[in-house]
Amino acid sequence: MARGSTRPTSRDVAEAAGVSQAAVSLVLGDKWRGRVSPTTAERVRHAAQELGYRPNLAARNLRLGRTRTVLLVVPALTTEFFAGVYTGAARVAAQHGFGVVLYPSPEGIGPARDPFGSAQAALDGVIASSMAADALTAIRGDQLPLVMLDSDPTGSQGAATVNLDIADGVRQVTDHLLELGHRRFLHLAADIPSWTFEVRARELASRLCETPGTSLRATRAPISFEDALTATQTALTTPGPRPTAVICDDDKLAAGAYKAARRLGLRIPDDISITGLDDLALARALDPELTTVRLDAERFGEQGMKALLAVLDGRTPPQEDIPVELVVRGSTAPPSA
Amino acid sequence: MARGSTRPTSRDVAEAAGVSQAAVSLVLGDKWRGRVSPTTAERVRHAAQELGYRPNLAARNLRLGRTRTVLLVVPALTTEFFAGVYTGAARVAAQHGFGVVLYPSPEGIGPARDPFGSAQAALDGVIASSMAADALTAIRGDQLPLVMLDSDPTGSQGAATVNLDIADGVRQVTDHLLELGHRRFLHLAADIPSWTFEVRARELASRLCETPGTSLRATRAPISFEDALTATQTALTTPGPRPTAVICDDDKLAAGAYKAARRLGLRIPDDISITGLDDLALARALDPELTTVRLDAERFGEQGMKALLAVLDGRTPPQEDIPVELVVRGSTAPPSA
DNA sequence: AGGGAGAAGTTATACGTAACACTTGGGCGT
DNA sequence: ACGCCCAAGTGTTACGTATAACTTCTCCCT
Known part of the structure; x- marks a missing residue:
């Protein structure tokens, strides 16, 4: 039984399954092949399920030195466009085990002191839509991998850029x-x-x-x-x-x-x-x-995230502009004169 | 000088300022009054500034056992309405030192297994707009404080609810x-x-x-x-x-x-x-x-966040519906017949 | 029979921070 | 002169996880 209020840890699972904490970590991290017998592995998984075990992400992040979380900075959320960018970015992120945290800022990223305002999450990287120059330098100084959306490629201080055409x-x-x-x-x-x-x-x-x-x-x-x-x-x-x-x-x-x-x-x-x-x-x-x-907002978000993943992997991000498409409807016609 | 690529830690700051890591933690955590002399405090702050020190949030979260981050689950981001809810929630959150992570889910929170999908962040609580019943029980089982927006108060299994009228x-x-x-x-x-x-x-x-x-x-x-x-x-x-x-x-x-x-x-x-x-x-x-x-979406978000903060503090969240207002414009008139 | 290889684990450690418990040295009251 | 208290720190530990390094034990090959 769970001992009251506090959430179960991997050690609790270990105790319940009669193994060491390390074994639990191996099994739940899917690294147990050749290290733990299938029956033991099953026992561990069962115990974890039983206790409702959820790994403590703060501990994992600290241990691994990365968070698999990136920040998406958008100027505003009040339009479908940036909603679409988020959707695309989050989809690609999820495929790679990443999460996306949103920071909607009316003026892009803020000044150098505390550039992310209330975005508290521990981050692996940043995708930013519009950004003041000094904030850009602040982030670069933070060594945080950065991808810029729809920004001047020549003024990006070496950060990768992804643009719509x-x-x-x-x-x-x-x-x-x-x-x-x-x-x-x-x-x-x-x-x-x-x-x-x-x-x-x-x-x-x-x-x-x-x-x-x-x-x-x-x-x-x-x-x-x-x-x-x-x-x-x-x-x-x-x-x-x-x-x-x-x-x-x-x-x-x-x-x-x-x-x-x-x-x-x-x-x-x-x-x-x-x-x-x-x-x-x-x-x-x-x-x-x-x-x-x-404008294909979702594709834009996807490309942004792919570029950031490339930077995180040390690869060179792709650098092609995303094509756009004219949609002719009823508001245009030959002039009457 | 920073030693190459890795980010400076509080210990680096301590070394630079000629004090112990504990002193750095006290000063930067603003708990130094009567424990550290003003001149030393200033020296520490200067060293931190100089090195571009940023606390490691994963470590802090692990140590404190809380993240000051909450999850906002919305059915879609494609409308200004939920953008407004987010804005309001994030504003209140920021005032209390909290961050808000967004989880836009087409169907509210997902099934019991992995209810948050790609929302990786370590969380203190959840605000959810629409949610399947089994997902609700899953979260309740997680012991995560929960506030539900625009949901049936009678079916919320004891979770706090905030509703528009x-x-x-x-x-x-x-x-x-x-x-x-x-x-x-x-x-x-x-x-x-x-x-x-x-x-x-x-x-x-x-x-x-x-x-x-x-x-x-x-x-x-x-x-x-x-x-x-x-x-x-x-x-x-x-x-x-x-x-x-x-x-x-x-x-x-x-x-x-x-x-x-x-x-x-x-x-x-x-x-x-x-x-x-x-x-x-x-x-x-x-x-x-x-x-x-x-519908005052921002106020809705604000109230949701306030309710969650109340739950986190062990207080009873306020339970009044948020008033709405009829706006008469040109699309209504007496019937012609 | 001896030993080497693998299976099936365990032990120990580090990540960076916050805070509790402790130390030291001086000033002051009586 | 003695003790005591307070300012100004320091040493140490724990948070929960992932993994490198180590230990046993068994099996099999020569």
Whole structure:
């Protein structure tokens, strides 16, 4: 019988099975072949089951010097996108006996002092989405293996990076609209200082530079319906020829653009085309459904975790960008003029 | 200087500061008043800073017998709702020096064998959203303190429960529609066997029973746009007088109902009223904006964590339901007939 | 018959931390 | 002058696990 309140240890199991603690460790660690007889092994397993034995992970971690736990830092959890990243990362992790702890931080990893805030777990490595430069150095100083998601590969101080091919997504959107005949564009940009948004702006600008006869206006807004609405409304009522297509940095911004268009009495897509980026469930809830770029969040998370596992094994992580896919729906059409 | 690759321990700090390891532990644990002189304490802190010392959490956890880490089990991460629950729980946890590890499980906690899947962290307690009965017993057997969210208080085997006052939300929605003059209702129910959805159905039915001259149809669908669309479309084209109001178990289902209404050529809210439940960002992206019930997810998470902390302290957790609030927007109006 | 190889274990140890119990030296009251 | 107390530490131990190193015993080959 269990002696009251405290959880049984491997020693309790050993006593119950009439063997030494070492034998228990061997059996339960599946290293008993040729070291313990099958009947004894079975006896140990039975005793463990009987007592409801669960290994003490703190002790195991201390002994082994590793925790098989990694930290995933995401800027926010409020979107399906990072939920998907987590799901993918956790799936791969589980296949390798790893756990994933989440640290949602509004501003990526915090300052050098206590960079992980409340993430208490003992860690083997870190996957981070957005991160201040000094925090990056702090982590590097901690010697913690690090993989960065959607970050500038040239500024990563040697950390491995895994990126979505956002630039290609922007190219696909732009080409799609150009083929439809659009020439005057509005870029509704996310007001967040992050590499992934810089890439959007840069790629869009350079693509349109190559095409004569095009014009590009840009406006910025925090990622929220209200802000996106007012920013778009202002931009569309500015004097001069009105843009015929709005390219948004993500789907939520696009939803704000929808509202702005409606408020101005513009029909989508007849009077104005709108595109997003993410392909959230929201994209198909809008009316008409949103033309957008599908980001495979789960695959992104998977690749991030695979890269981290590679680093942990001392291997070189793969370095290919994850492809993205244009999804054409009802929010884009040839311009009416 | 650090001796190469391995991370510095408290003993390294002690050596650098010229004191014993015990003194380092006292100083860094802030228990040095009256035991170590201020100047020595400062010297220790400086040495720790210099070496970039970080305590080994595995060792600390083993020594203290607790981890200051709790597990939050959520059915899915794909919605802002559980993101909010996590945010609230993590905030309260951080205030008490706790960390929160997330375990998103499609079916709540798994079967008795290895109930936490890949959640490897050593835990002090568990907060769980939805859970199979046998998994519940398994955890109880583990002696892990447990708080259950939105679960049947009578079936919780003595575990503490924290609930949103969903029944009141359903009452508010129903009364709102009744006051507008609606009498024929369609209930678009989530096809998920969970207490929180049972409450919705039960409360709605009992509320309408009390009001003579009302009728209630019900249909079920998994929480996805496509399924909600087809289910609603079928239900609305069934022979007999058409319902004038659709009450949906959550906002995502409502978005599906919007599409079904549009496909049938019904205008919202002129021809049909639609209500949701959650108040996701989606609710304000829809056109017209959705009348729904606001659930304060963060407060929910906070209360859950507070309850767990109470259990960990041996106190009795508070047992009040968290109030919810009807938010009337553009998707409800008096019936046209 | 002798010994070497393997099977079937056991004993002992280290991981890094926190805290209890102990030591030392000086200051102070009477 | 004696004892006592307090400041300022140090020595030691235990937490539960995994594993290297050791011990027995039996079997089998030459």
